[in-house]
Amino acid sequence: MYLEHFGLREMPFSLTPDTEFFYRYGAWQEAFEVLMVALRGGEGFIKISGEVGTGKTLLCRKSLASLDEDEFVTAWLPNPCLTPAALRMALADELGIRYPRNQGQHRLLTLINETLIEINASGRRVVVLLDEAQALPDDTLEALRLLTNLETEKRKLLQVVLFGQPELDERLAQPGLRQLRQRIGFSHRLRAIDHKGLPGYLNHRLRVAGYHGTALFSAEAQAALFKASRGIPRLINILAHKSLMAAFGRGLSVVNRDCVVLACADTEGVVTAPRGLLARLRSRRGAALAAGVGAA
Numbered sequence: 001m002y003l004e005h006f007g008l009r010e011m012p013f014s015l016t017p018d019t020e021f022f023y024r025y026g027a028w029q030e031a032f033e034v035l036m037v038a039l040r041g042g043e044g045f046i047k048i049s050g051e052v053g054t055g056k057t058l059l060c061r062k063s064l065a066s067l068d069e070d071e072f073v074t075a076w077l078p079n080p081c082l083t084p085a086a087l088r089m090a091l092a093d094e095l096g097i098r099y100p101r102n103q104g105q106h107r108l109l110t111l112i113n114e115t116l117i118e119i120n121a122s123g124r125r126v127v128v129l130l131d132e133a134q135a136l137p138d139d140t141l142e143a144l145r146l147l148t149n150l151e152t153e154k155r156k157l158l159q160v161v162l163f164g165q166p167e168l169d170e171r172l173a174q175p176g177l178r179q180l181r182q183r184i185g186f187s188h189r190l191r192a193i194d195h196k197g198l199p200g201y202l203n204h205r206l207r208v209a210g211y212h213g214t215a216l217f218s219a220e221a222q223a224a225l226f227k228a229s230r231g232i233p234r235l236i237n238i239l240a241h242k243s244l245m246a247a248f249g250r251g252l253s254v255v256n257r258d259c260v261v262l263a264c265a266d267t268e269g270v271v272t273a274p275r276g277l278l279a280r281l282r283s284r285r286g287a288a289l290a291a292g293v294g295a296a
Helices: 026-040 056-066 084-094 105-121 138-147 167-172 175-182 198-208 219-229 233-250 257-265 275-285 287-294
Strands: 045-050 072-077 125-130 158-164 184-190
Touching: 026 045, 026 056, 026 158, 026 184, 045 056, 045 167, 056 072, 056 125, 056 158, 072 084, 084 105, 084 138, 105 125, 138 158, 138 175, 158 167, 167 175, 175 184, 198 219, 198 233, 219 233, 219 257, 233 257
Parallel strands: 045 158, 045 184, 072 125, 125 158
Antiparallel strands: none
């Protein structure tokens, strides 16, 4: 809708976790570096936690894309609703193991172990990345721990990265999961972006999307955007997208604070402007503007 107006070739604030938009800043850069160091160091378990919308899935996909295929074999399990048997089957599928669907679990585990040994002998490591790990059942977490028992005299045959919401930390604090908790060698907590990082975040995504002009969001718009989103990347993306729609609806070349205020009024879970101010804005800017934002 607004791509041509602002000279963009693609949507800059899409919610799809596109690794080209990964922003190397603050907690994200720290988490990425911790993850790469831990994997190359052979750690068995690594945990990355963060609130909803802080970029865990994007970091997961960025990690997958960054691991050298000559050094690592990766298995990505995005569905946390797995029984222990389903976990082993999903891992076998990711490793390219061919087996009958009625294969017994003991035999399947033997096939997985043999494959891991073969991969290890070739000089590569197997890394399993699990998204939304806070939703994994307790018995599946235990089955995952038992899988990491597979090892040679030199190193683990399987490394595991858990990506999850803060509830994952609460789960692992339970006495029944203490053995798994003790095996976590590296842990990192993703935080929301700070106000100093917001301009760079906006500019980075706009540049990747093809924008080459001057600052597209005014200082006042950025301040309002940060206050409303509390620095949560997903909310920033939603509000920035709707603010661009509002600016396009008014024929503006720069997003101002009014556009952000209207975007906030159309979005749940953000800090909105007082009703009086919003009413005056809608009255002054016209129904077309409000309708343009509401169509997002």
